[in-house]
Amino acid sequence: MRIDVVTIFPGYLAPLREALLGRAVGTGLLDIAVHDLRDWTHDVHQAVDDAPYGGGPGMVMRPHVWGEALDDVLAADPRPARLVVPTPAGRPFTQAAAHAYAAQERLVFACGRYEGIDQRVVDHYAASMPVDEISIGDYVLVGGEVAVLVVVEAVARLLPGVLGNPRSAAEDSFSDGLLEGPAYTRPEVWRGHAVPEVLRSGNHGAIARWRRDRALERTAERRPDLIAALPPDALDEADRAL
Numbered sequence: 001m002r003i004d005v006v007t008i009f010p011g012y013l014a015p016l017r018e019a020l021l022g023r024a025v026g027t028g029l030l031d032i033a034v035h036d037l038r039d040w041t042h043d044v045h046q047a048v049d050d051a052p053y054g055g056g057p058g059m060v061m062r063p064h065v066w067g068e069a070l071d072d073v074l075a076a077d078p079r080p081a082r083l084v085v086p087t088p089a090g091r092p093f094t095q096a097a098a099h100a101y102a103a104q105e106r107l108v109f110a111c112g113r114y115e116g117i118d119q120r121v122v123d124h125y126a127a128s129m130p131v132d133e134i135s136i137g138d139y140v141l142v143g144g145e146v147a148v149l150v151v152v153e154a155v156a157r158l159l160p161g162v163l164g165n166p167r168s169a170a171e172d173s174f175s176d177g178l179l180e181g182p183a184y185t186r187p188e189v190w191r192g193h194a195v196p197e198v199l200r201s202g203n204h205g206a207i208a209r210w211r212r213d214r215a216l217e218r219t220a221e222r223r224p225d226l227i228a229a230l231p232p233d234a235l236d237e238a239d240r241a242l
């Protein structure tokens with residue numbers, strides 16, 4: 001998979017070169033290119049923003065610099081690409097979206113700053129390619145870069161060979177629609193807190209049941225919306241008895 005990121009703060013994407021992702025890049029599983037939007041400005045001030053039409057606070061990113069940058073970035077590789085634009089007003093990014101993105105040959109991320117990017121940029125490219133405006137949560141960041149780090153990490157870990165343990169991605173939270181339950185490792189007792197007995201019983205049926213019960217309890221407590229969204233056949237007799 002090839003990932004391109006266009007931003008006025010390329011340094012913000014440095015973490016993509018670290019650890020798990022750094023290894024994926026090194027082994028060729030992932031090809032990441034970060035581009036400085038200001039490379040496509042022509043004025044001495046390298047202006048990328050201007051006052052919003054209709055008034056309002058802050059500044060908006062001008063369309064013409066984005067158009068020149070995205071035209072060049074898209075032309076640099078023949079593979080079909082999906083343009084992903086983080087914004088507080090975007091569709092929520094979910095694990096399902098991460099799986100969909102992991103199947104893409106190429107993702108191009110447009111990182112806005114200020115109050116966002118002139119809407120005509122999204123409208124222009126949406127006429128010729130898939131464009132997603134996505135939100136990573138109901139809070140307002142200062143720009144799109146952190147959202148790109150979140151999305152790239154969630155997607156990259158799903159690529160075969162990136163994670164040491166492929167079973168982990170398959171047993172993710174949300175993979176069965178529930179939050180995962182508590183996890184434990186040695187020592188058996190830590191500061192007077194013992195590991196739940198069943199986990200050391202070797203009874204794999206009882207362990208699976210216990211884990212499912214803890215996941216159901218936690219999900220009902222913290223994310224009742226996920227319980228409500230479960231398909232009708234998702235809960236069995238034992239689940240309902242909980």
Ligand SMILES: Nc1cc(-c2ccc3ccn(Cc4ccc(CN5CCCC5)cc4)c3c2)n[nH]1
Binds near residue numbers: 144
């Ligand atoms: N999930 C998530 C994603 C982001 C995000 C993504 C890209 C950009 C580019 C610029 N900004 C800052 C920013 C500040 C103010 C407004 C104006 N809006 C008016 C009412 C609420 C805010 C918009 C945008 C981003 C923020 N934030 N949160």
